[in-house]
Amino acid sequence: MSGPIDSHCHLQMLAPDELEAALDAARERGVRGFLAPATRLADADGLLALCHRHDDVWCALGVHPHEAASWRAGDAGRLRSLLADPKAVAVGECGLDFYYDHAPREAQTRVMREQWELAVELGLPVVVHNRDSDEAMLEAVRAPEFAALAGDFHSFAGGLATARELLDRGHYLGVSGMVTFRRADNVREVLASAPPERLLVETDTPYLAPVPYRGKPNRPAYVVEVLERLAAELGTTPKAAATATCESFYRLFPRAAAR
Numbered sequence: 001m002s003g004p005i006d007s008h009c010h011l012q013m014l015a016p017d018e019l020e021a022a023l024d025a026a027r028e029r030g031v032r033g034f035l036a037p038a039t040r041l042a043d044a045d046g047l048l049a050l051c052h053r054h055d056d057v058w059c060a061l062g063v064h065p066h067e068a069a070s071w072r073a074g075d076a077g078r079l080r081s082l083l084a085d086p087k088a089v090a091v092g093e094c095g096l097d098f099y100y101d102h103a104p105r106e107a108q109t110r111v112m113r114e115q116w117e118l119a120v121e122l123g124l125p126v127v128v129h130n131r132d133s134d135e136a137m138l139e140a141v142r143a144p145e146f147a148a149l150a151g152d153f154h155s156f157a158g159g160l161a162t163a164r165e166l167l168d169r170g171h172y173l174g175v176s177g178m179v180t181f182r183r184a185d186n187v188r189e190v191l192a193s194a195p196p197e198r199l200l201v202e203t204d205t206p207y208l209a210p211v212p213y214r215g216k217p218n219r220p221a222y223v224v225e226v227l228e229r230l231a232a233e234l235g236t237t238p239k240a241a242a243t244a245t246c247e248s249f250y251r252l253f254p255r256a257a258a259r
Helices: 016-028 041-053 065-070 075-082 105-122 134-141 160-168 185-191 220-234 238-252
Strands: 033-037 057-061 088-097 126-131 151-153 172-175 199-201
Touching: 016 220, 033 041, 033 088, 033 238, 041 057, 041 075, 065 088, 065 105, 075 105, 088 105, 088 134, 105 126, 105 134, 126 134, 134 160, 160 172, 160 185, 172 185, 185 220, 199 220, 199 238, 220 238
Parallel strands: 033 057, 057 088, 088 126, 126 151, 151 172, 172 199
Antiparallel strands: none
């Protein structure tokens, strides 16, 4: 297949009787792979089982900033053991969310840094959530201990200066359905200066459905609409954009390339 990879879809949030149909519907549209990020450690066993049932599904394991207050002593060790599974290709979804503040900011920062430290130790990339937290995020990114970190800043909607610094430091940006939103000029502005080889496409299923599905639950099949709009913004073809973003995916997540 020559289609895209959905680099961020929360498959564990789909009802069991819908999950397989959603994957099949995406494959029928040419989608060639799926990365499902955890939001809490309790997701891990189910996600790994799902990945081992499908050659084209991988996962990231970690704790979302909304769940940072749940992090306990010993969780880093537990996560290290879980990440030994070859189907776990990254640490995440982890990061900062100062918009909702579902967990104290100090806890979010501490838990993110612990997960990043583990990623550096294991030589794994991270899948990063960043909302209304650019300054704190960049402060962490600039820390010497994270110089070797490689990250997918998923569903990127930060400013142009933030994007440029992340790209200059070797990170990748995830393009979601927001690229199709009428008021998302900030997302499209970033694409105008981003190297195509540093971009990924994603749905963030079940959130952020692209036009023309906006307002409905998102599904992995809709990554095709994201890809098509990305191609239009880059002035290239969907096929070329699919090739570029898939190459980016395998470069950032080499465990997936070793399937």
